[in-house]
Amino acid sequence: MHLSSKQHILVVDDNAVTRYSVRRVLEFHRFVVEEAGTGTEGLNKLATQTFAGVVLDVNLPDMSGFDIVRSLRAEPRTALLPVVHVSAASIATGDMITGLDAGADAYLIHPVDPNVLVATLRTLLRARHAEEALRVSEARFREIFEHISAPIAVVDAALHTHELNAAFQRLIGDATPADAIGAAGLDQTATVQALASALAQRERWSGTLSILRDGKLCETEWRVSPYREPDLGLLLVEDVTERRLREREQRQELDTAT
Structure with a gap:
């Protein structure tokens, strides 16, 4: 200065x-x-x-x-x-x-x-x-964190939330991220382990996980980046259920046409 x-x-x-x-x-x-x-x-x-x-x-x-x-x-x-x-x-x-x-x-x-x-x-x-x-x-950061429409949370390697914005709360409700993944009833162990490893190693990571939301199965994209505190990461989750559904429908139409 x-x-x-x-x-x-x-x-x-x-x-x-x-x-x-x-x-x-x-x-x-x-x-x-x-x-x-x-x-x-x-x-x-x-x-x-x-x-x-x-x-x-x-x-x-x-x-x-x-x-x-x-x-x-x-x-x-x-x-x-x-x-x-x-x-x-x-x-x-x-x-x-x-x-x-x-x-x-x-x-x-x-x-x-x-x-x-x-x-x-x-x-x-x-x-x-x-x-x-x-x-x-x-x-x-706090202003952006609270008001951005994308679901964002600060999590640790065990997927415990330390902070979350309103959009993230709406996405998973009262469940923890780990519970929301487990409730989907699918074997997503490898993906969850990769996510946890990225959080522990302070690495960037992205992947797809299914969660249970309001009794319905949803496909979500998870992106992790290092947070300012060493044991935490910044998690951004996007619900891509409708987008993936449209992509599958388009592929089916193309397959039918050919």
Whole structure:
């Protein structure tokens, strides 16, 4: 991720000299910096403005930096906001543990090497950017998964469903995929084993299986592809009963004609 002037950082410190020095360092690296001299002022700015991250002193005149972090983590809007604790006084191991347990992402001892501060912020911002991109991608997948007309499910090698959309539910009803196949009353062992093997080996696979649906035998095409979780696969099932029936009728007509 390229960090640009759009990255707004809030520096909360009661020492004006420290705020100024941190501001100069961050602005040199193209951050836009806002300052706050107390915890209350910092929380007010965080409530009314959007920041990419916070550089937060631990010892403030009106409240502890630890309490500020806890407050931020309790609010959905700021729960994932990157926070870097900086302190010249609270430098014991116990202080660092308290700060990190409270929700800070990093704990630096003042005076901080400017390059370390900038590198720490950039690392945290890259991580948050990646998390946000993943959330957007998952939300998009979820939208498609739920509303696509094709029957789709997330299954394991034993054909247990971990997720399924409405179309898949309509196709097999309350049965599991394995039960729907077994209810067809046909010997489909070899095909089922090939399907299970593909799921276990995270391989792509396609094949035809018959299932029992609403008391009727249906021909279905099954296609499997690897899913993001190692023990699961994405299963797409298509009912091809009518299509196969038409194909057989056409072949019979051709045979009769010849």
